[in-house]
Amino acid sequence: xxxxxxxxxxxxxxxxxxxxxxxxxxxxxxxxxxxxxxxxxxxxxxxxxxxxxxxxxxxxxxxxxxxxxxxxxxxxxxxxxxxxxxxxxxxxxxxxxxxxxxxxxxxxxxxxx
Amino acid sequence: xxxxxxxxxxxxxxxxxxxxxxxxxxxxxxxxxxxxxxxxxxxxxxxxxxxxxxxxxxxxxxxxxxxxxxxxxxxxxxxxxxxxxxxxxxxxxxxxxxxxxxxxxxxxxxxx
Numbered sequence: 001x002x003x004x005x006x007x008x009x010x011x012x013x014x015x016x017x018x019x020x021x022x023x024x025x026x027x028x029x030x031x032x033x034x035x036x037x038x039x040x041x042x043x044x045x046x047x048x049x050x051x052x053x054x055x056x057x058x059x060x061x062x063x064x065x066x067x068x069x070x071x072x073x074x075x076x077x078x079x080x081x082x083x084x085x086x087x088x089x090x091x092x093x094x095x096x097x098x099x100x101x102x103x104x105x106x107x108x109x110x111x112x113x
Numbered sequence: 114x115x116x117x118x119x120x121x122x123x124x125x126x127x128x129x130x131x132x133x134x135x136x137x138x139x140x141x142x143x144x145x146x147x148x149x150x151x152x153x154x155x156x157x158x159x160x161x162x163x164x165x166x167x168x169x170x171x172x173x174x175x176x177x178x179x180x181x182x183x184x185x186x187x188x189x190x191x192x193x194x195x196x197x198x199x200x201x202x203x204x205x206x207x208x209x210x211x212x213x214x215x216x217x218x219x220x221x222x223x224x225x
Contacts, residue, residue: 004155033213033214035216040218040219040221041218041219042117042119042204042206042216042217042218042219043156043204043216044216045213045214045215045216048213088155088156090155090156099144099146099161099169099208100146100158100161100169100171101146101148101156101158101206101214102158103155103156103157104155105153105154105155106154106155
């Protein structure tokens with residue numbers, strides 16, 4: 001069961017453009033994490049959001065947790081080629097399943113010069 | 114400490130052979146997790162250790178898969194009688210109690 005739906009699945013933009021990717025669920029999560037993964041590498045943790053409505057900024061990246069803690073978004077301002085990668089959202093399922101993270105399928109971002 | 118370390122990075126094997134992967138977590142982390150990732154998918158949970166105790170296993174972890182963490186430090190994941198469907202990236206993560214999970218670079222398995 002895919003608890004976290006990410007959109008879009010693929011995104012190709014030019015350097016300097018802005019973009020937003022989304023992570024949605026019908027379930028409430030106590031927190032959500034965003035990871036970035038490059039080909040052949042493991043996911044690298046970018047941020048965790050915990051409080052409904054929370055906004056966190058990491059340089060040109062802005063992360064928001066929905067008020068109901070069912071969704072999150074990642075906005076990138078003035079994208080650069082170094083932002084290219086697979087962006088994954090993840091959270092612990094709300095019931096059972098202990099400490100395992102449930103991941104979305106990811107948004108694959110390509111930023112061309 | 115340089116983070117979670119996984120070995121080997123790549124493994125090519127023939128169908129039917131056994132393979133073993135190793136994960137060295139961040140030293141102060143008592144929790145260790147194994148995930149599997151196939152092309153176009155996010156990582157899927159396989160199993161979880163707290164210290165040396167294996168506390169949770171996914172239905173994805175068939176009888177051919179076994180994981181150990183004998184001294185509560187490094188962990189091994191063994192796949193017996195590999196099948197082509199086992200081809201994937203195998204990821205290890207570790208965390209402190211109630212903390213965030215940090216991933217290794219993974220082991221890419223190709224079963225021919």
